[in-house]
Amino acid sequence: GYDAVVALGVVLRGGTPHFEYVCQGVTQGLTQVAVDTGVPVGFGVLTVDTEQQALDRAGLPGSTEDKGHEAVTAAVATATVLR
Template sequence: MSGNGAPELSVRDVGDLRVAVIAAQWHEKVMDGLVEGALRALRDLGIGEPTLLRVPGSWELPVVAKTLAGRGYDAVVALGVVIRGGTPHFEYVCQGVTQGLTRVAVDTGVPVGFGLLTCDTEDQALDRAGLPGSSEDKGHEAVTAALATVAALRSVSEPGR
């Protein structure tokens, strides 16, 4: 199971954050599970009105994440799924989206929750989507990781203060 060894994150005092969730539309059942897990995590953490945007596919996640990071959001959570097919398309999309989201976080300083499933089969994606019977809830995990990163950054004082 890919979730073995995951840290138990404790996140507190983040109810004041402005958070956006961006979700691809491909693979509706998987995406519905990821979005529900992300929204549940936000509710559990006291964030009642996050922004939720749906984009055509995973490829569009980085550009929207960058735009939102530049508009004052404290964290952005990107959710998508790419399932391997018989062409190199899988590698190009996975690599491009991963590098794009990494660049957004590093260039803007806004934590980006990485909820991009890169799976060999649809069954693997469903098992990570947080649906009833799934072994993992990657939407929830992406939110928790992003907000734990915000909390870590808040704990570091700026130089000269």
Template sequence: MSGKGAPELTTIDGADLRVAVVAAQWHTTVMDGLVSGALRALEEYGVPDHTLVRVPGSFELPVAARVLADRGYDAVVALGVVIRGGTPHFEYVCQGVTQGLTQVGVDTGVPVGFGVLTCDTEEQALERAGLPGSKEDKGHEAVSAAVATAAVLRAVPEPRR
């Protein structure tokens, strides 16, 4: 199972950060867990200024993330779940979402926390959703990565000229 080898992040202070969480609506139980984990992490890191936006599905995450990044958020966290079915749809959605969210971060310079579960089964998604009994909490992890990266970038000094 993944999760092994995760970094121990130093203390994260998000008190001066604005963070947006954009979450898909498919697979309600899994998404409820991911959103709860994300909101808990924002509270733990002292992020007072945060917004939660819901979109229909994971494929809509990149465009929403781009708008939020352009509106001045210091970090954006994308949460979703795609579960493999019997058609190539899974590969197309996963590839589009991953490339789209990567592009948002690179194009805007705004860290994008990747909390999109790409699982073969619903059971795998539930194991990663941060629900009671889950082995992992990917909503929390996505916020941790985005907020830590935003804090690091904010601390990078401007080059001397």
């Protein structure tokens, strides 16, 4: 088994209402995985309006944030508490 998992991805808003459905489905699905398995799931899925917003949050050189690192840190911290 795994002590924790991390989901990384990007959902980019388009010109249709699918963005909201996809974001809701991803969130519900990952929550269900955590509930069903008891394994912490780090949520590193960016939901953005523009590609630049994704790049700004991706932890790249010049990025203002690193959401992937934050998701990993949260998953590891939760797994440590649950041990």
